[in-house]
Amino acid sequence: xxxxxxxxxxxxEAGDSLRLSCVLSGRTFSDxxxxxxxxxxxxxxxxxxxxxWSGVNxxxxxxxxxRFGISRDNAKNTVNLQMNGLKPEDAAVYYCAARYRGxxxxxxxxxxxxxxxxxxxxx
Numbered sequence: 001x002x003x004x005x006x007x008x009x010x011x012x013e014a015g016d017s018l019r020l021s022c023v024l025s026g027r028t029f030s031d032x033x034x035x036x037x038x039x040x041x042x043x044x045x046x047x048x049x050x051x052x053w054s055g056v057n058x059x060x061x062x063x064x065x066x067r068f069g070i071s072r073d074n075a076k077n078t079v080n081l082q083m084n085g086l087k088p089e090d091a092a093v094y095y096c097a098a099r100y101r102g103x104x105x106x107x108x109x110x111x112x113x114x115x116x117x118x119x120x121x122x123x
Contacts, residue, residue, distance in 0.1 A: 001026050003026055004096045004113060006094065006095070008020040012119075017086065020080065022034070024079075024098055031053055032053055033104075034050065034079040035097040035099070036095070036096060036097075038094045046092075049070040068081060
């Protein structure tokens with residue numbers, strides 16, 4: 001059974017930092033590119049960040065580039081999202097997703113999704 005389990009969400013103030021984590025089980029983690037997306041109420045899913053299966057390459061959405069950092073630990077089957085300088089507009093449910101040896105920016109391109117973790121940013 002394949003599972004993606006996110007953790008680390010919570011309520012923070014604007015300017016604070018938060019670190020999200022996602023663990024993939026049931027598949028060989030190093031075969032999967034990993035991604036973070038988010039969805040705010042009433043909005044479409046937004047690409048946040050991605051890392052290739054090798055971990056060599058990282059990709060960011062325009063709204064978070066320079067503030068967020070994605071990293072992966074293949075020994076722990078974990079991908080992390082370090083979020084710095086949080087803004088109220090970063091508030092959303094953050095989802096972890098995985099794609100077998102392929103990159104993608106759209107929801108339809110991913111093989112597996114997590115249940116999401118809520119991030120709330122107060123102004």
